[in-house]
Amino acid sequence: METDLYLPIKHYLESLGLEVKGEVCHCDLVGLSKGQEELVVIGELKRSFTLELVLQAVERTAACDEVWLAVGASKKGKGRENDSRVKKLCRLLGFGLLAVTANDLIEVIVEPEPWKPRRDLKRRSRIVMEFRKRQGDPVAGGSTRRPQLTAYRQQALAVAQALAGGPLRPRDLKAASPDAAKILQGNVYGWFERVERGIYALTDAGRAALTTWAMHLPNAA
Numbered sequence: 001m002e003t004d005l006y007l008p009i010k011h012y013l014e015s016l017g018l019e020v021k022g023e024v025c026h027c028d029l030v031g032l033s034k035g036q037e038e039l040v041v042i043g044e045l046k047r048s049f050t051l052e053l054v055l056q057a058v059e060r061t062a063a064c065d066e067v068w069l070a071v072g073a074s075k076k077g078k079g080r081e082n083d084s085r086v087k088k089l090c091r092l093l094g095f096g097l098l099a100v101t102a103n104d105l106i107e108v109i110v111e112p113e114p115w116k117p118r119r120d121l122k123r124r125s126r127i128v129m130e131f132r133k134r135q136g137d138p139v140a141g142g143s144t145r146r147p148q149l150t151a152y153r154q155q156a157l158a159v160a161q162a163l164a165g166g167p168l169r170p171r172d173l174k175a176a177s178p179d180a181a182k183i184l185q186g187n188v189y190g191w192f193e194r195v196e197r198g199i200y201a202l203t204d205a206g207r208a209a210l211t212t213w214a215m216h217l218p219n220a221a
Contacts, residue, residue: 001047001142002028002045002046002047002141002142002143003140003141003142003143004072004100005045005047005070005071005072005100005141005142006022006028006029006045006140006141006142007104007140008100008104008105008106009029009043009045009068009070009098009100009106009141010022010029010141012098012106013029013031013041013043013068014031017033017034017035018031018032018033018034018039018041019031019032019033019034020137021131021134021137021139022137022139022140022141022142022143023139023140023141023142023143023144023148024127024130024131024134025123025126025127025130027042027043027044027060027127028043028044028045028141028142029042029043029045029141030042030043030064030127030131031043032128032131038128039065039066040063040064040065040066040124040127040128041064041065041066041067041068042057042060042063042064042066042067042068042127043067043068043069043070043141044056044057044060044067044068044069044070045070045071045141045142046069046070046071047071047072048071048072048074048079048080048081049069049071049079049080049081049083049086049097053069053071054069054089054093054095057069057093057095058093061093061094062119062120062123062124063119063120063123063124063127064124064127066096066112067093067094067095067096067112068095068096068097068098068112069090069095069096069097069098070097070098070099070100071097071098071099071100072099072100073099073100073101073102073107075102079099081097081099081109082109087109087110090109090110091110091113094112094113094114095110095112096108096110096111096112097109097110130150130151133151133154133155134149134150134151134154135151135154135218138154138216149213149216152183152188153189153213154216155176155177155179155180155183156177156183156188156189156191157209157210157213157216157217157218158176158177158217158218159173159176159177159180159183159184159192160191160192160202160206160207160209160210161176161210161217161218162175162176163192163200163201163202163206164202164207164210166201167195167199167200167201168199168200169198169199169200170184170198170200176218184200189205189206189209190203190205190206191203191205191206191209192206
């Protein structure tokens with residue numbers, strides 16, 4: 001599974017001085033530099049080198065400074081990741097290419113090279129905002145067939161947890177989430193209900209969510 005590649009790649013990119021989180025705005029992983037000059041790195045994971053992997057990476061280029069492709073290393077070293085044409089393609093596109101061995105070792109096959117596509121500044125900003133708002137790194141990169149614990153869902157859970165003790169006003173929930181009023185009014189997940197003017201309570205769906213996402217609640221051990 002792609003998720004098996006995530007931690008070795010995360011650790012490698014962290015060794016380069018990046019902070020890394022998985023599944024940010026549909027990217028398998030995103031890394032941000034810790035220095036004053038912000039560097040945005042996007043990684044895409046596949047068990048083997050495929051056209052789909054390249055196409056995904058091409059879609060990411062306008063929203064970042066570097067793109068890394070990561071695949072599982074073939075057991076006998078005869079996989080497509082070692083094909084000279086694949087290496088040439090990555091260099092032409094400016095992509096880095098990593099392979100993860102069965103022992104979770106990293107093979108750097110191609111280093112990313114400078115390439116300056118037209119920037120999609122709105123998309124880049126959306127990725128950075130989601131990254132910075134998200135608490136911790138709750139989602140392993142490559143896990144796409146399950147609900148994602150986005151920054152918005154994390155804030156909604158914080159509001160739901162605060163309401164578990166009884167109805168409250170939005171201003172009473174600012175400590176749990178600065179956007180509590182918007183979250184209550186938007187009620188995207190159906191977790192909240194207005195019991196009287198300016199006072200909100202938790203619905204049955206909200207209580208069920210606290211159980212479903214218990215390990216991700218703000219005060220969870």
